[in-house]
Amino acid sequence: VKFNTGAFVVVLICSLCSGQSQTRVPSTNVSGSEYPRLNEDLSATFRVQADNAQKVQLLMDLGQATYDMTKGADGFSEVTTKPLLPGFHYYLISVDGFASTDPGSKTFFAARKEVSGIEVPSSESDFFAIKDVPHGIVRIEWYFSKTTGDWRRILVYTPPTYEESNQRYPVLYLQHGWGEDETAWSHQGHENFILDNLIAAHKAKPMLIVNENGMTGVNFAPPPPPRPGTTPPAPPPSPRSMANSIKEERYTLFESVIANDLVPFIDAHFRTIPDRDHRALAGLSMGGGQAVRIGMNHLNLFSYLGAFSPAFFIDDPSKDYDGAFADPSKVNNELHLLWLGVGTDDFLLAPVTQSHETLERAEIKHVWVKSSGAHVWTVWRKYLTDFAPRLFQ
């Protein structure tokens, strides 16, 4: 026993000497996994086993940056990235053309499949961290949609006071982006901890948050792999085609799911304040486009709208969105809030800025946030922190 204890101490000291102690394991690793590791300069070292591989690559941010990994004598392939931007990054490992998850990482649903993720912490990670404040709950609920004819899974955040009180609460319907699903806002976005922290600081009203699956409709290409003999899967749609898809959907499934199935279910099964003054609809990217389009078509249901880095493109208020913005004074009267934001490194910066300018010219009141950052969760978490305190005041 004494010998074992001694050996343990030696291992500990060697670990300190080697400099390994200056690296950290990210919160996105599976429990006990030592890789990937974060280095002091916010670079990260990835390491996977692929004994007989010819070519192993790290696809950071789903391929926006590709790193070749080097195979060592032990069969493990490794690479250290350049310093990463603080926040959350999706990634995949590609082995001889097979792009899949890193066994060391938790998985997150994006790009229509489960992928890996790495959280790079910074001084700005505090607002979405779990803290010693009262915590709400994320509930996994199933409900039957007449529109789609099947049982659908939704996630519902109820605030800390919900169960102890008999109060009724307002509701934020909050949607993910293309290729993600109803788990994204809690799993990637930490909506629950963000709201817990805002509510504890008296910065936001207690509210419910409902997450549905916006990838509902007929206009999405199937993900890989296709059946033999069929066309290869389409790449993610362009912003403009995404906006058109969303427009098509108006006449199809998702709008009906929200308006005819989801809102009635939520109002029937939760203590909500079931009127437009106490309902918000927001989303990111494709979900932002859905929020604006569905919201403007259902001003009887919603009075607060949020569009985070959205697929929302308006050139001519008199015609676009079927004229929903044609009468600025009506829009200004009916909407308590129209929130629009995009990051300066976002590939949607130009078209979203143009939409903002269109609204401004038309004197349609809106909150406009041009922030730093790209088309990433790091930005959307911050947007929720700006958006939620403006609701239901």
Add this chain to the structure above:
Amino acid sequence: VKFNTGAFVVVLICSLCSGQSQTRVPSTNVSGSEYPRLNEDLSATFRVQADNAQKVQLLMDLGQATYDMTKGADGFSEVTTKPLLPGFHYYLISVDGFASTDPGSKTFFAARKEVSGIEVPSSESDFFAIKDVPHGIVRIEWYFSKTTGDWRRILVYTPPTYEESNQRYPVLYLQHGWGEDETAWSHQGHENFILDNLIAAHKAKPMLIVNENGMTGVNFAPPPPPRPGTTPPAPPPSPRSMANSIKEERYTLFESVIANDLVPFIDAHFRTIPDRDHRALAGLSMGGGQAVRIGMNHLNLFSYLGAFSPAFFIDDPSKDYDGAFADPSKVNNELHLLWLGVGTDDFLLAPVTQSHETLERAEIKHVWVKSSGAHVWTVWRKYLTDFAPRLFQ
């Protein structure tokens, strides 16, 4: 429009001709993914893209059956298995030595990492299917453990009536196996639908189910990949070493998490009946060993114990488990139920049967179920269906 409709009909007919219509997409696929597919004979066809791979393999049941996949001219590798046993199977894809998830499948936490899974439906799939009955909720909760000094995630099933009534409810603490986590019983096990269905049929009392993470302790080897220069990861422990690990844990973390942190949290935050007569502790495999050991050490807390295909090995009741079984009449008086079951194809059949025989010789009352099946979720779902109706009657 007419031409398009015609083309659609043609495609539909061709699809019928080709025999593709006789295959099905399993419920475990990500939405829209066409592979893997189930064939009529319950074989499954897997298909992944790995353009430059030398060797692509399907590792069914985490390697218990390995299939070589054949690469076609299109760069996709494919294989059709022999007919699979109905129920749930874990699997991985191995590409040139890199074992990871199939992008076409949802992921499930097992073997200390995220893996793929395929549900093979049968006439026995009905009891864990979602039906048009009142549904409970699975809640994702976080609580602070003084034992481990960190916030821990738990999943809590509350039955359909929980929110509408002011009643108090009994609680089943239900644990996963080695390498899995607190998500397993709802995600792989469908505990929520199983209970919804049992409660609707008046076969089980409404109860809460709490799932914690039993991989808490000092006796588990880290998962791959290891740091350079360290020992390669250990394979999953043998049944006997697993039992010993669990014994060690008695003095360490998980037992204290359950007894000192979790049970008090649940009783403080839910409308429970906070006494031993209304608490059950059960688990599968490693979790079954934990249930028996922790339960027998805390008969002040628990009076119903369930061990599904468990790491529970008793030869000498006077000594094993520190003599917890030494006084049969005391055990028989104090336990309302000791449930023990194992499948005839389970690698633990012999030792668990021996434990049953030991209990029988010692005249310790217990329910003994020797079922068909191996060490798989298909069996554990059925065990829950047998176990839950016996609780709190």
